[in-house]
Amino acid sequence: MSEEQQRAPYLEQWLAYVDECVIPFTTPGHKQGRGAPPEFVAAFGERALALDIPHDGGTFDAHLEHDPLVAAERLAAALWGARDAVFLVNGSTTGNLAALLTLGRPGQPIVVTRAMHKSLLAGLVLSGARPVYVVPAVHPESGILLDLPPESVAQALAAWPDATAVALVSPTYTGVTSDTAELAALCHAHGVPLFVDEAWGPHLPFHPALPAAAIPSGADLAVTSLHKLAGSLTQTALLLMAGNLVDQAQLRAATAMVQTTSPAAFLYASLDAARRRLALExxxxxxxxxxxxxxxxxxxxxxxxxxxxxxxxxxxxxxxxxxxxxxxxxxxxxxxxxxxxxxxxxxxxxxxxxxxxxxxxxxxxxxxxxxxxxxxxxxxxxxxxxxxxxxxxxxxRRAVRALLRSTGPIVAGAPQAMTPREAFFAPAERVPLADAVGRVAAEPVTPYPPGIPVLAPGEVVRPEVVEFLQAGRAAGMRFNGASDPTLATLRVVRA
Structure with missing residues (x-):
């Protein structure tokens, strides 16, 4: 491990801010905790609130004297074997949105796993790209989603030679990883970048008994959530880029569009500290x-x-x-x-x-x-x-197992009548769930967790999807994305 990895430039400068005894006439308005509710100060601590400052985005007149972010991101890129790294403070969601805005084009195909997180679906809506869904394998007994077969991606790229990229999720929520090296080689043979939503794998590069990580396996772009499994604070993640198939400047511009303009310095410091600890221990x-x-x-x-x-x-x-x-x-x-x-x-x-x-x-x-x-x-x-x-x-139990076995066909998705963006913005109406069969969904429906939509905007609603949703609702499953949280009704595109 290089000597440089022993440094934590952002963490060190952030901690030094309090020692300067600055009197702020700036945001945040609680002014080092003096204006915060007393019960919150008691719970959170005076020092923690004194350190609650925003990252100033390059101005550095108000808080941090020098910009340590570039150095901290460079150290993270080196540790993960990437060409560039971007600190994210809105979770991997930010990275997924930025990736789709960079890789997608309005109306153009992009090969995407149908077992995507809802934030990837949001990226499709924002970018206007036309998803070509590929479906992971499904374990026949448990219904657990497995890896994404390379042959499925190969078929999609052959059928859609103008696809702009391939996007997959690995590891899955339940810990299954795909053959990223094989998929990367396949993508590169077609001249397209591979993006991996690796939110659940920030720890993978740091022990040989774990599956191979995305970037060392040849992925061009990956997002990974250090807050999930690697010791940083909630909301913190990394967007990693390698190779030359992704426009670095465009990616950073897209990230700036979807990330807060008032990032909390303590979140950046948390990423810097977690990176150093992973490097050393x-x-x-x-x-x-x-x-x-x-x-x-x-x-x-x-x-x-x-x-x-x-x-x-x-x-x-x-x-x-x-x-x-x-x-x-x-x-x-x-x-x-x-x-x-x-x-x-x-x-x-x-x-x-x-x-x-x-x-x-x-x-x-x-x-x-x-x-x-x-x-x-x-x-x-x-x-x-x-x-x-x-x-x-x-x-x-038999009924439940039968229901779970249907997960694979349901996640496979229905024929798309519209792109997710077209359906999301189309004139819509609300109908009883049972009456939605045959209509085009105008909103996603996502059991959460794991956050994989069983219905995406633009898909035709099938009877088996309605049956799954009704059974899941009766069993106490929680759904996200639908405007009616009871799922008694569903928004569909107006006929």
Whole structure:
């Protein structure tokens, strides 16, 4: 590791600001906490509020004396093996929007995974690009989305030779990675850049037992969320660029369009500090994390009624990988849905799971975990397993499994009648959900988490999608994006 990586230029200058005892006549208006609500000052701390200053965007008359951002981003680019890095303070969402604004063109095709995060869909709406959806493989038993087959991308590029780029998600929410090296080679043979939404993989470059990261595997552009798994504060992420197929100036201009003009300096400092720690201690920290994750996987798998998803889920899929820090626990053997187990864990055991669906509960094991946190998780599941008061729900479990098996065909998407942008801005009307079959959706419907739209603007609403949404709503799934949160109605393009 280079000596330079021991520096944290943004963090150091940010901390020095308080020591200067500046009297601000600037934003933020709470003036180092003196104007903030007292109860918030008590909770957050006087020093934290004194450090709540905006990054001045190159003027540096008011707060930081010199601009440390360029140096901090350069260090991040070097660590991730990229040509350029942009600090993001609106999460990976900002990077996805900027990437689509840079790579997409109004009306022109762009090859996009249909299992995209809703922010990629928002990027399609903003850019006006015409998505050519490609569909990941689906595990036949669990319904878990797997990797994106290179042959699907090859077919899409052959059918749409004027496509401007390929965009995929890897790792998935459940830890499955695609063969990025093969996909990058395929894209480059067609002269188009590969963009990877790697929000769930900021830790991948820092331990050899983890799947390969996007940029070292040949991706031209990637976004990755350090706040999710790598120790920085909420909302912080990186946009990474490599190669020469992406216009660096245009990418930075697009990022400036969608990122706040008042970025909080403490978020930039958090990224700088997390980068330095990963550079100096990343492999050691992740070795411990992987040990804890494997211990948890063994202990949970030994509990009757539980199945813990592991690397075997991608067996026989060349190039696909699995992030072993992700615990995906199938709870069907408990006679409960994952949604119910998630609620019980929080209510009765003070355990907060990352996400749940009708079958599974997902837990993130990170560098912030300890043997004590893992022991608490295992103990909670053992207590649930010992509870014999639940009735047998075999029929319900069969219904749930059948519903989850339909995830693949649903995510495959319907024929597109319009681009997402055209449908989003078209004259629309609200109709009962059951009456939406055959109509063109004017809004997305997204179970959240994981944030993958089951219905995108411009798609024709199919009966199986309505059935899935009705069953999911009855089971307690939470949906995002629809203007009617109850899903009793849906906005469709006016006939």
């Amino acid at each position: 990343g492999e050691q920290l992740l070795a411990r994390t992987l040990e804890l994750a494997e211990h948890a996987r063994r202990e949970l798998a030994a509990i009757p009624g539980l199945e813990v998803v592991g690397p075997e889920i991608v067996a026989g899929r060349p190039g696909a990988g699995f992030d072993r820090t992700r615990l995906v626990v199938d709870v069907q053997g408990f006679g409960l849905t994952g949604l119910e187990v998630k609620r019980i864990l929080r209510r009765d055991f003070r355990i907060a799971a990352e996400m749940a669906d009708l079958v599974s509960v997902v837990f993130l094991i990170t560098i912030g975990d300890t043997p004590e946190t893992i022991a608490a998780l295992v103990a909670a599941f053992r207590a649930l397993a010992a509870d014999r008061t639940r009735p047998d729900c075999a029929a319900g």
